[in-house]
Amino acid sequence: MRPVVLFDLDGVLLDSRDAMLATLAGIATAALGRRITVADLPPEAITTPRVEVLSALGVPNPDELCEIWWDAALATTAGTRIFPGVLEGLMALKDAGTATGLVTLQTRNRLPWLLPPAVLDLLDTTVCREDAEPKPAPDGIFLALARLAAAPHDAVFVGDTLTDRTAAFEASVAFAGAGWGYAGAHALTAAGSRVVLSHPSQIGPGLLNLIPGGRHTRQVTTASH
Structure with missing residues (x-):
C-alpha cells in the first residue's frame, strides 16, 4: 500500500495569515460602515471561525456576507x-512514491488562484469545504483516504491548528504539527502533539517515519519547547 501524506492548506503549505486577517477587516469595514483594521481584530482571529470573529465585531448576518464578499475580498487583498x-x-x-492530498476549508474555486499550478499538479486529491463536514470532523480526511484507496494506518496528516489535530485523532491517522502555522508550535505542543515541525523545509519523505510500520528511516526533526 502506498503511504499517504495529507496536508491542511492555510498555515501549512500556504502563507496566508496576512491575507486572511486583511479580508476579515475589509468585510467588517464594509458591513459596519467604519474603518476596521487588522489591529482591531482579536488576537485569536486567525484560528477562530470567520463568522464568530465578525459576529464579535458586531457584523450582522456574517455568514451571508461571507458568502457574498469573501472571495472578492480575499482575491484582491495582500x-x-x-x-x-x-x-x-x-x-x-x-x-x-508517496500519495499526497489536501484537506482544506477553502473552496475548490479558490485553489487555482491560491496555489501555483506546480503545487496543484503534485496533489493526488483535494478535499475542499464543499466536499465534507469541516474539521475538526474527520470526514475530509476519511474522504481523501477513500479517494486514494488508503487506510488510516497508512497516512499522516500535517496541520497547524488544534482542529487539525482533533480531525487527525478522530480519523486515527498520525499527526504532524506545522509549528510555523496559525496556532504556533507552543499551542500544538501544549495540546499534546508529539511531533511539531519547526520549518516548512521538513515537509518531505521524513514524514513517512510517523506512519506506523513505515518503511522509511529518514529523520524527522521536531521543535523543542
Whole structure:
C-alpha cells in the first residue's frame, strides 16, 4: 500500500495569515460602515471561525456576507504565497512514491488562484469545504483516504491548528504539527502533539517515519519547547 501524506492548506503549505486577517477587516469595514483594521481584530482571529470573529465585531448576518464578499475580498487583498521548501518537499514525496492530498476549508474555486499550478499538479486529491463536514470532523480526511484507496494506518496528516489535530485523532491517522502555522508550535505542543515541525523545509519523505510500520528511516526533526 502506498503511504499517504495529507496536508491542511492555510498555515501549512500556504502563507496566508496576512491575507486572511486583511479580508476579515475589509468585510467588517464594509458591513459596519467604519474603518476596521487588522489591529482591531482579536488576537485569536486567525484560528477562530470567520463568522464568530465578525459576529464579535458586531457584523450582522456574517455568514451571508461571507458568502457574498469573501472571495472578492480575499482575491484582491495582500497576496498569498507558498512557504519556502513546500514545492521541493512535495516533489521529494512524489519521488519517494508517496500519495499526497489536501484537506482544506477553502473552496475548490479558490485553489487555482491560491496555489501555483506546480503545487496543484503534485496533489493526488483535494478535499475542499464543499466536499465534507469541516474539521475538526474527520470526514475530509476519511474522504481523501477513500479517494486514494488508503487506510488510516497508512497516512499522516500535517496541520497547524488544534482542529487539525482533533480531525487527525478522530480519523486515527498520525499527526504532524506545522509549528510555523496559525496556532504556533507552543499551542500544538501544549495540546499534546508529539511531533511539531519547526520549518516548512521538513515537509518531505521524513514524514513517512510517523506512519506506523513505515518503511522509511529518514529523520524527522521536531521543535523543542
